[in-house]
Amino acid sequence: MTSQTLVDTLALARLSNRIRFHATNMVAIQGFGYLGQAMSAAEIFATIFGNNRFKLGYDRFVLSPGHYVIVFYAVAAELGWIKKEELLSYGADGSLLEAISTERTPLIDLNCGSLGQGLSGGIGLALVAREENKNRHTYVFLSDGEMEEGQIWEAAMFAGHHQVGNLTVLLDANNSQVDGSIDFVTTIEPLAAKWSSFGWQVAEVNGHDIAELTKAMNLAKDNQPLIIIARTKIAGHMRAIPDSVDVHFIKLEPEITSGILSQLEEEYV
Amino acid sequence: MFDSPYEIALKPYGMALLELAKKNPNVFCLGADLTRQTETDIIRDELPNRFINVGMAEANMIGIAGGMARAGKIVFVNSFGVFTTRRCYDQIAMAVAYPNLNVKIVGFMPGISSPGGPSHQAIDDMALMRALPNMTVVDLADNEEITQAVAAVAEHQGPVYMRLKRGEIPIIFDKDHKFSLRSAHHLIQGSDGCIISSGMMVPAAISAVKTLSDAGLKLSLVNCPVVKPIDIETILSAIGTKNFVITVENHSIIGGLGSAVAEAMTDKGVGVPLIRLGLQDTFAESGSREFLFEKYQLGVQKLIDSAWDKSGLKGEAPRAPLQQIISGKYAPV
Secondary structure, eight states: OOHHHHHHHHHHHHHHHHHHHHHHHHHHHHTEEOHHHHHHHHHHHHHHHTTSOSOTTTSEEEESSGGGHHHHHHHHHHTTSSOGGGGGGTTOTTOSSOSSOOTTOSSOSEEOSSTTOHHHHHHHHHHHHHHTTOOOOEEEEEEGGGGGSHHHHHHHHHHHHTTOOSEEEEEEEOOOBTTBOHHHHOOOOOHHHHHHHTTOEEEEEETTOHHHHHHHHTTOOSSSOEEEEEEOOTTTTOTTSOTTSOSTTEEOOHHHHHHHHHHHHHHOO | OOOSSEEEEEOHHHHHHHHHHHHOTTEEEEESSOTTTTTTHHHHHHOGGGEEEOOSOHHHHHHHHHHHHHTTOEEEEEEEHHHHHGGGHHHHIIIIITTTOOEEEEEESBGGGOTBOTTTOBSSHHHHHHTSTTOEEEEOOSHHHHHHHHHHHHHSSSOEEEEEOOSEEEOOSOTTOOOOTTOOEEEEOOSSEEEEEOTTHHHHHHHHHHHHHHTTOOEEEEEOOEEESOOHHHHHHHHTTOSOEEEEEEEESSSSHHHHHHHHHHHTTOOOOEEEEEEOSOOOOBOOHHHHHHHTTOSHHHHHHHHHHHHTOOSOOOOOOOOOOOTTEEOOO
8 A cells, every 4th residue: 555545545534434423413413313324334425525536516426325315414514515514404394404315405416215216317327428428427326225126136237238337336235224134134145246247347345444445446447337335334333332223213312422422533533 | 180080190209209319419219128119119220329228127217217317318218108107106206207307208008009908008197197296298199299299398398298109190180280288279169068088089089079060969179188287278268168078088087187177177166067988997908999998988989978968968879980990091999
């Protein structure tokens, strides 16, 4: 690793820390919300947006699971795209920062709340970029629970067959869905073999390791779609979040909030 | 307006789409493994870069169309009406209707024009599409309407659902007929009652009105190709103070043209008896067009009988003219 890469990695680690910090404060206001999503996907969002790879207003970002939008608000505030004070309105009546993203949501090119739909839309955006000979990249964020929706595989088959390039899927594989762990509900594995057999380039990484995520994102090609299967933990590494709570939609007791915040302060370097 | 049996035009939708795409480089066409059946082989063969076969994956097709429209394209998606509406309803709602995008959804083989039974018969497609905010719903009758509608829906900003028969299309209207996304047409004036029809039922309604007129019952006839937003003004002016209204549609009586007319009348406090002809809240079955339209009471004779009963005139209702099947011509069912 070069020293420049080390600096970048450190910066993105800091950004991930701040994403978790903002998300915790946002959820703490109402006392419940989608905090686990920020804990599991902080490094993924930091890597997409935090290193000048993503050109806002040119490249495309598709958020398939709309309830992950809290992670986007946090990273956008940290990058100066939205005001930090605005984060306090998260989920409030009339706020632009809705808890599940919509057509009103700022800056994101395509939002879905009904799960399993984002990849198809992302392919539409990527096809137009290809047709117009633009080198703009389309990033589609997916969650692993969405692998249970049939439309995902319709879209995967299409993108593989049509060699849709400049298309990167970031899959938060945190093994969590509303009714419990995914492998308890059904079997979606082996994910890497499935996507590979559909004609995709596949990278499987530790989703909390910024160096691994960055390396995987550099694999993108212009004639083959890329999926990065980011293995994550929905509680991240937060000691204050007990195993017993439902992290998908967490009820945030004050002592858990303070536990998370002090661990994040401790780790901020 | 011409007389039946009508001359036939071949594949007017496919031809019009090709013409449109030649003029407008932003027009794209998506299909789901029914290319010839949706007349899109015409654009595929001539402008292959503007045609994408998504395969049998309608949900994905709608999602891709939404993405392309978001990036500035006008996207026509094509399949049979059952598959472009019922099969992918949430996708249409979220990826097309809610963001109000330029996706034009085309559904072929409306109602019981398909011999394929309930799996292939779009009897609720207008109801489903009409319920979606931002969606315009069009049910087309003839060659001139189809040809003009393709250009009109492309020009319209926002999603449209367009249902039409495929292949051999009757030429009912002459070149002076003007299709507009805002207008119904008061085709025939009469004082005793009013028939309102759309799509495939228009030739049947014309035949019924003529037969009844010869028997002394004078009805108004409205052609209502745009079921949403419905042209309330033309419809209510045609209904006026007449004794009864009959709507007739190749669709369930729930949620389509009959419902739209009923809602318009209720909203304006028009208290005229209304008979809604169409599928009476039932699925149909496989069979020939003649058999199905007879069994599910959608033909010319049913229209004549309904109007005659309502008129209070004595004696037997007149008989629908016997339709000779002439090769290369179109006769109403």
